Amino acid sequence: MITEIFRLAEGQEVEKIRRAAEIIRAGGLVAFPTETVYGLGSDALREEAAAKIYAAKGRPSDNPLIAHIADRSALYELAACVPDWAEGLADAFWPGPLTLVFPKKPIVPDGTTGGLKTVAVRMPAHETARKLIRAAGVPIAAPSANTSGRPSPTTAFHVLEDMDGKIDCILDGGDAGFGLESTIIDATGPVPVILRPGYISAEMVREIVGKVETDRAAEQPLGSGEMPKAPGMKYRHYAPKAKLVIVAGKEAAVTDKINEMTAEQEALGIPCGVICARETAPCYHCTNKKIIGSRQHQETIAHNLYAVLRQFDEENTGMIFSESFEGGQLGQAIMNRLKKAAGYHIIQV
Numbered sequence: 001m002i003t004e005i006f007r008l009a010e011g012q013e014v015e016k017i018r019r020a021a022e023i024i025r026a027g028g029l030v031a032f033p034t035e036t037v038y039g040l041g042s043d044a045l046r047e048e049a050a051a052k053i054y055a056a057k058g059r060p061s062d063n064p065l066i067a068h069i070a071d072r073s074a075l076y077e078l079a080a081c082v083p084d085w086a087e088g089l090a091d092a093f094w095p096g097p098l099t100l101v102f103p104k105k106p107i108v109p110d111g112t113t114g115g116l117k118t119v120a121v122r123m124p125a126h127e128t129a130r131k132l133i134r135a136a137g138v139p140i141a142a143p144s145a146n147t148s149g150r151p152s153p154t155t156a157f158h159v160l161e162d163m164d165g166k167i168d169c170i171l172d173g174g175d176a177g178f179g180l181e182s183t184i185i186d187a188t189g190p191v192p193v194i195l196r197p198g199y200i201s202a203e204m205v206r207e208i209v210g211k212v213e214t215d216r217a218a219e220q221p222l223g224s225g226e227m228p229k230a231p232g233m234k235y236r237h238y239a240p241k242a243k244l245v246i247v248a249g250k251e252a253a254v255t256d257k258i259n260e261m262t263a264e265q266e267a268l269g270i271p272c273g274v275i276c277a278r279e280t281a282p283c284y285h286c287t288n289k290k291i292i293g294s295r296q297h298q299e300t301i302a303h304n305l306y307a308v309l310r311q312f313d314e315e316n317t318g319m320i321f322s323e324s325f326e327g328g329q330l331g332q333a334i335m336n337r338l339k340k341a342a343g344y345h346i347i348q349v
């Protein structure tokens with residue numbers, strides 16, 4: 001299969017989105033930008049279209065897909081029951097980087113939900129995504145457009161790296177905005193439960209609903225045999241090829257420890273890399289240090305995380321040491337991804 005790239009240059013947008021929507025309606029696969037990361041879309045109501053997503057990504061078939069909608073009315077076609085507090089969250093944060101999980105209606109095939117009796121729904125804010133969904137006239141099932149286990153794509157180039165020859169087309173709309181996947185909230189019980197942290201923080205949810213819980217799997221590895229509520233959380237996601245270690249603690253202790261460990265590893269001939277904030281970058285001796293963003297502007301760290309991990313992959317780095325980025329509105333989301341990428345290997349100094 002030849003993967004076509006549709007660049008969304010001015011003046012051609014309508015025609016390119018129309019062609020991409022035709023591909024979705026014909027049961028094909030289209031990668032498209034959203035305000036979180038690039039998604040890999042197919043018709044959410046066709047079992048065989050969802051199966052193509054799993055094949056292209058090499059995704060385990062028990063890891064369900066999020067259905068993307070452009071209008072609120074579509075929610076009630078997919079979800080069997082929407083509690084008032086979930087309506088409140090949708091009012092506050094849709095369109096936007098929030099996914100809500102509901103009991104599903106029979107119209108949603110098991111192939112889309114990984115056999116679950118629930119369906120995850122999101123209304124993205126990105127204009128291209130919204131136009132594509134409207135033009136297709138169906139909800140679009142779309143996981144991140146990466147090969148399973150690789151960092152999620154935040155540019156059309158990242159999508160091409162993983163999906164060339166496996167999907168029909170890529171709508172190239174430039175960089176994805178936020179850079180991390182949506183916040184997922186279980187809306188099947190009495191209280192919102194965060195299954196995966198994202199831009200919409202626990203605090204923001206609490207302000208609307210008055211209460212919020214966080215699933216254990218969002219913050220720590222589960223024991224063997226334990227099953228997270230979001231099946232995807234059990235897989236080692238976002239993994240770079242190199243071994244990644246997070247060093248956490250007071251700033252000076254962290255920079256000293258990372259300098260000590262990179263010197264040790266480099267003496268053994270292992271190519272090292274460092275992930276650091278702009279503020280502390282001058283403290284590191286390692287020649288391959290990458291500035292991920294600024295602690296003063298946490299959104300820059302979220303935006304660059306996956307691109308930095310992909311860069312290290314290209315350079316065949318053997319060992320990566322990263323600072324920790326806890327705290328603030330985005331700390332929970334950033335650390336959830338970074339800890340998973342590190343296989344929860346954290347050194348506290």
Ligand code: AMP
Pocket residue numbers: 063064065066101113116118119120142143144181182184195196229230231232233
């Ligand atoms: P991705 O689209 O690649 O960001 O992955 C989608 C995430 O949503 C995975 O972690 C899934 O486990 C989760 N998810 C999708 N549908 C459901 C559902 N019905 N219940 C719980 N989690 C879900």
Ligand code: MG
Pocket residue numbers: 143144152
């Ligand atoms: Mg993903």
